[in-house]
Amino acid sequence: MAQTLGSVSASKAVPTVCHMHVGPRCRSPAQRADWQRRGCSQRSWRCRSLEQEYLSSLGGLVGYAGAQDDSSTASDGASRAPAAASDTDTIAAIVTGSAQGAVSIIRVSGKAAVPIAQQVFTPQSAAATRRRRAAAAQCTAADERAAWQPESHKVYYGSALDAEGAVLDEVLLLAMLAPRSYTSEDVVELHTHGGGVSAARVLQRCLEAGARLAQPGEFTLRAFLNGRLDLAQAESVAQLIDARTVAAADSALAGLAGGVGQIVQAMRTECLDLLVEMDVRIDFDEDLPPLDVPALVQRIQALSQQLAAALDTARQGQLLRSGLQVALVGRPNVGKSSLLNALSGTERAIVTAIAGTTRDIVEAGVVIGGVPITLLDTAGMRESSDMVEKIGVERSVAAARQADMVMLVVDAAAGWGPEDAEIAQQMFTSSSSGPAAWSSDWSSSSSDEEASSGSTSSGSKEHANGSGGGKRGAPALLVLNKVDLAQHAEQQQQQNGSSLQQSAHRCAVQQFGVPAAVANQFAAVVSTSAATREGLEALQQAVLRLAGAPQLAPGGVSWAVNERQGEALIRAKEALQRVQSSISDELPVDFWTIDLRAAVLALGEVSGEDVTEEVLDSIFSRFCIGK
């Protein structure tokens, strides 16, 4: 397909190796904020309908690019599609996942799939005809488009047009008419160029033309509901699409057995307790002591804080499913490419002794401790008059800004130099300035205002544990490469414990001349040799630790929450906020209980229990009720 597209539109060919950061990355700050908003505003605030449940439970497993990734590109109107989605809608989403590829596929499924395609797409033959006819006679474009009828299971080449008729992209269209399609409905797939922008625009156009953004797992749900798949198949499709690694699959299946699960359980118990305190006073006109409102408010506040903390942890579970982007930056010829090759066990990047060999971003996938990690090798940062290299450097900066973690690679043999210092300074200063921060936004959940205003990480990066004080942005690693060539190499130890971490920092300062102030800004310092593979394991450990995922080693405790569970936590937190505002607005106690119950339900959704009976059980065991 890539070749086909490439051949028909050479001008828009997208480099297959280069990594452009313009694509819809699933963890951009805006999208995370969106994830949060959707967690509550779009979903019902207490409990969701059955189908909604299924969608999200499947979505928790499926979580493919679909709705989540592209919601930020969709118009507000479209992304606020009714929560009570029924299969009367025609749905659309980019189905090719968040990873970059040469081609993106937009799938449209439902009754209106063909009419929508007719609005969005014009086959080339028709376009040619139209031009000819337009010259000869009066014939509107709309007429032309309506006249075109796709045949099932046939590929058409043509253009996707916006509402004014301007070309958005050259695309291939594949129609699969009901019932011979994945969902058993009319399905139209539009194959656009990869790289995100084209696909996002075409999707946007489909939404304007009447489609609704599909929710995660919704195509599969429809396939299942229409009898195309049995349940086992639906689940395995979901896993196939989503579980990028075995660890992710384990985590999804293990649910919340330990770790966060226990924390959630404890929070739920506390919430239930509070609810009982209030409910008992509503249902029983007994001589109970009056509610201690200040104490209740205090407990609710404490609970809100715990929830925020759990959410931070929970968010890290996303790593399991969507992986981690790690950018290798540094001045030229410090061995970034060698390091990438060594870590990924490939010869992905071309390595030469010539500084500036890498002109563009090279990416390599690697699984470390069960976490899918994308390593981004970048062009060495230096002033350059070479046009191509200059662009490469710009891309390096951009990639580092988008990455979840940045490794600054320095040449241990050469020691710390002014160029290294400049890059380091750029790393740590740019992060505090505006939206183009280095950071990706893990901690925006700590404050809803932050999230909704779309600002980036003004919150601290607690999960970059043990790092220097007050640092902002994505966690950064200092890698002292080529230690085999350095004189002090023999004194280096394997450093992977937190107690050794200090010594690594000290060592960097003392032996390689890294200024202490700079060294302390890094969350970890590791010495490696790409050539001898020395220190590579320590580097992997450090990456995992900085990702906040020390327990992610295969066979370890699964504490990741899936998207559905994450949303439940957010709903719980928002419910508690409403309780607090009901209390401060001096509304009567029956108002408080409604939202508190919503919080219990949301927390219970993680494990699915029955609230009413629990409340009653607790009331009757704790209070002497009954005349």
Place this chain on the structure above:
Amino acid sequence: MSCNPSIGGLAKGILVREVDALDGLMGRAADAAGIQFRMLNASKGPAVRGPRAQMDRLLYKREVQRLLADVPGLTIRDGAVVDLLVDSRLGSSGPTTSSSSSSNSFGTRAGSGCDASAPVGGPAVAGVVLASGERILCRSVVVTTGTFLRGVIHIGSQSRPAGRVASLIATRAASKADTAAAAVRDAESTDTADEMAAGAATRLAQRFDELGFKLGRLKTGTPPRLDGRTIDWSVCTEQPSDDPATPFSFLDMQQPGWLPPAAQVSCYGTRTTAASEALVLDCMASGRGAVFGSGLTMGQGGAVEPRYCPSLETKFKRFPGRSHHVWLEPEGLGTDVVYPNGLSNSLEPEDQLRLLATVPGLEAARMLVPAYAVEYDYVDPRELLPSLETRRLRGLFLAGQINGTTGYEEAAAQGLVAGANAAAPGDPLLLSRSDAYLGVLVDDLVGRGTSEPYRMLSARAEFRLRLRPDTADLRLTGLGMELGLVGKERAAAFLQRRRHVSETAQLLDAVRLSSSAWARHGFQVAQDGDSISVAQMLTRAGTTLPQLAAAAAAERAAGWEQLQGLAAAAAGQQVPCGSSSSSSSNSSTCSTTGGGDGSSGWASGEWPSRCAVETAVADAHYRPYLNKMEAEVAELRRDEALRIPSNIDYSLLQLSAEDREKLTAARPASLAAAQRIPGVTPSALLMLLQHVRKRQPRGGGGSSSSSNSALAQAAAAEAASAGT
């Protein structure tokens, strides 16, 4: 009334209002027979308030009989039913009968129309057999056996089959002279009927067994009865009736200046002491007291009792070192019998006497009847459809304690649902959890069953902010009218009240002041320059209509005169009329056509009643929350619209054994109900969803369109049945 003669209470009072909204008799009878009215939770929000009233037992009974006699088309036949006639021919339409009848243990009503909600095929009920041997043929039977189904009462270690203890002794002992003769006659006939019913109910229970119904056993208890003349009231706390009293019935509520027709009395409170606790614990330790069906005493955990209505033994055991409330409630105006609410126990009678001596005020009290416990059979309510018709036997409906519930209000609510559906199975009365406590009650019972006597609690109603006691009529009476359940008088009164509420709401929305104007009158509002309506102001805690009306009047805001009139109506004052008013004596109606300038009068010529204003104000108060709840309600409706066929064969679905067992036991009527069955897995629900969708008839065109139309039909049907 076999237990405490009181009606209503928290959540239960809302059930009474709902029964009343559908033109049931309970609310009207309770208003006529109430001798102490109280609004519980009055300090909390209007959604969780519960009207409650102490009844005069005799007055209540007479009132119900009087109201029953007035029901058109109802023939009452007195007799004990001992057996059911069953027509086991498959798909038979059953015999028809022209007569309706009821007896004191259960009634039958002739059904009509088609059997839309009934199980398809299978055996059907064909009539009943009376103790006299007489057979009454009919299509529908509603069984309401109370606690009589194989009932055994335990008085201390003595036990005998009965549904309740004879009322004669107490009545004879404590009746006041002027009413004694009538009361004794009444008690005699009640006791005779009880005895017959107890015998009959035992035979009926055997019949249920034979028919394969899953039966369970429940226990409940009742305290001793005391002679009020021997109680030292001076040491007790008085609890007088509310003034003014709030009636149950919407009909009475709309009567301006309604007052309870019966004389009002007070209840009194006292408390148990450490000596009471020591005595009860000692009795339990020595193994004295009732031995239950399990062969164990209460102290040995011999019976499962309702958690919300624990016996004294349980209270002392579970919450040691505490004093417990005892409410002394009169059983009527013409009797000195007092019901000491809170002293329920199953101790030996002599121990009970010693117990009374430990409670302040009761030291010298004469015990007319000892406390006793009752064990009785109930049918697992999961045997029922949401119409309360049994799955096993078409045309057979069950209501009340036989379904595992407790309380008069719960029984009345079920009686109404079962009765309506028995009379017109083609026009079923099916209520959603989001519409009524009635819906919650039926859904809980039918979907989840119960292992203790089920009592309605507001904690069970997740949509309780929508289910206010004062909106029961607005929620249900319209539907009742469509189904033919509501009489003319109520229909007219309802339409009037609904109009009043909506006119009031319109005015509350229409009268607006600028934010600075509100601020001038001491209201803390954001100064964003927007004008704010009275309705919006009412969502704020602590704001009252009179305050807002005063501010509007001072600012001369459009509509301020009417608003002041409303505020006055809400305060129960004379409504100010137009200048030269033809003021009627009626405190809440006022004509604008009588020569006044009309400008200050009410648009439709008649001022909203106080209760209508209160409802509209509460609506405004709750509006933000109700709006938020709408989405949830819509979702619930959608899931409820996905009906699961009653004849679904779960063994044909790919389900785990556990899921299959749970679904088979509960037989949920809709996906919404299936979702609430504890422990059913999402996979099972998904299978069920697929199954339900698949069996919808396929239309032409794409597969999605066919299921859409089916969904739409289902939704339309649901909307129609919801009625609003």
